[in-house]
Amino acid sequence: MTTALTTISATASKAGVDLLRIVRINEEIKSVVGVAFKINIMALNAIFLAKRAGTAARGFGVLSNELRVFSQDLRNCMSSLTGLIHGCVNEVSLVLQDIRHTRLLRQAVEMAPTARICQVLAAREIENDRHSVRLASLRKQLKRALEDAFQMVELGGVLAKSAKIEAAYGQSFAVPLAQVSGEFDAIVEEIRSSLEALRRSAFFTGK
Numbered sequence: 001m002t003t004a005l006t007t008i009s010a011t012a013s014k015a016g017v018d019l020l021r022i023v024r025i026n027e028e029i030k031s032v033v034g035v036a037f038k039i040n041i042m043a044l045n046a047i048f049l050a051k052r053a054g055t056a057a058r059g060f061g062v063l064s065n066e067l068r069v070f071s072q073d074l075r076n077c078m079s080s081l082t083g084l085i086h087g088c089v090n091e092v093s094l095v096l097q098d099i100r101h102t103r104l105l106r107q108a109v110e111m112a113p114t115a116r117i118c119q120v121l122a123a124r125e126i127e128n129d130r131h132s133v134r135l136a137s138l139r140k141q142l143k144r145a146l147e148d149a150f151q152m153v154e155l156g157g158v159l160a161k162s163a164k165i166e167a168a169y170g171q172s173f174a175v176p177l178a179q180v181s182g183e184f185d186a187i188v189e190e191i192r193s194s195l196e197a198l199r200r201s202a203f204f205t206g207k
Contacts, residue, residue: 043068053173
């Protein structure tokens with residue numbers, strides 16, 4: 001029984017660490033959402049600038065619009081990630097609650113091992129397993145969603161770099177167009193770096 005209580009304590013410690021990791025992931029995603037919003041504003045300004053530049057910046061204008069769509073898609077993707085994170089927080093909280101109840105029940109069994117208490121403990125352990133399986137599933141879903149977001153940002157990086165090339169054809173507007181496209185590239189790279197760090201989070205290894 002002492003071994004079982006030791007195992008419970010270790011599981012509780014791991015769940016507490018998981019909760020901290022999820023909070024960090026959520027904060028990083030909030031940061032990405034804020035940066036994605038900046039891309040949307042920049043893209044609208046870039047589209048306006050391209051219109052002023054005329055036919056020479058037509059390709060730049062098309063790419064700027066694609067970047068605006070990208071920023072909206074990215075924000076939608078981050079919203080889905082946030083939903084999964086909330087699910088993870090809920091499941092980890094339930095796991096911690098299960099652990100507390102199981103610990104108390106095991107202590108009760110040690111003091112008075114009645115049939116009824118043993119039955120309640122068995123039912124509680126089944127519930128513990130159910131929440132652990134649910135958390136493992138959410139962990140995998142969140143990792144897949146992050147991979148999808150990362151691939152989306154890779155595409156955004158291609159668009160930003162293409163905009164830098166198109167800026168060179170902007171004639172008298174080439175300099176301001178190059179400045180805007182450079183900002184696009186820097187922001188998309190910032191998002192890519194953030195998502196790359198999230199993909200390496202220890203939360204996904206379950207260790």
